[in-house]
Amino acid sequence: MADERQQRMTIQRKLILEVLQSTTSHPTADWIYEEVRKKLPRVSLGTVYRNLNVLKENGEVLELNYGSGQSRYDGNPKNHYHFTCQICGAVYDVPFDVQNELNERAKEASGFVIYKHRLEFYGMCNECQNSH
């Protein structure tokens, strides 16, 4: 809050944000790295991670984190819900309104101050359904 450190919009940071905002696929850091590398071949994976963390702290991207393996990132910082296919691992948005009354109920049930919630659905996507 009191940290008024000046941030620079470098080419790397700009490209990383663009990649994230131009896909709906909730990619991993590694995938983002490969994409950015197409335009900026000498970029490093460390830079990708560093910038994802900066952008996350700025509230410009979300980190999604499922059971195992890598984190995934989402260029849409507005709270919304996700679906993960338990067969192929793909992650999709679930387009229905955020249920803010859930926060109320959680507050009543727990007594804690609730800032936000995260809701993730699991199941089988259409493609995986068809190949069964």
Add this chain to the structure above:
Amino acid sequence: MADERQQRMTIQRKLILEVLQSTTSHPTADWIYEEVRKKLPRVSLGTVYRNLNVLKENGEVLELNYGSGQSRYDGNPKNHYHFTCQICGAVYDVPFDVQNELNERAKEASGFVIYKHRLEFYGMCNECQNSH
């Protein structure tokens, strides 16, 4: 499903399950390791992880996975909701009924087959509130 591999109830597995079921603190693998070590000093961390994975596959425990760092484990396999304090990192249960109609709405909104959902709340716990 077709895997009818015979499992043994070893002392290690038994203690790990007991530790998990006798706490409401959703501990990390490391904490479980330290607890089990009090009764079985030569147990190894690898064994703890191996057994947590076995128990998870059996559906006897849940793996909870938040933003960063380690996984946490829950000895209560019934679906229920959690609250994470964003200040101190503690995880608590949120005692209100599972909202199965959310699965319906997600199905309508996405067209996918939904098996389950996971709902996590974030905020500030009472202790952290008092120390501010």
Add this chain to the structure above:
DNA sequence: CTACGTGCAAATAGTTTGCCGGAAC
């Protein structure tokens, strides 16, 4: 010109695995 950011490589953290001896059944 002054921080802040980058590339690179090495370090870390969490978790998994290979091996071989040991124990459950």
Add this chain to the structure above:
DNA sequence: GTTCCGGCAAACTATTTGCACGTAG
């Protein structure tokens, strides 16, 4: 006795970090 499991240490994967140079503002 057979098969699964445990201890140990090494391996692996994802992510972070130290350093010296580069560049945005």
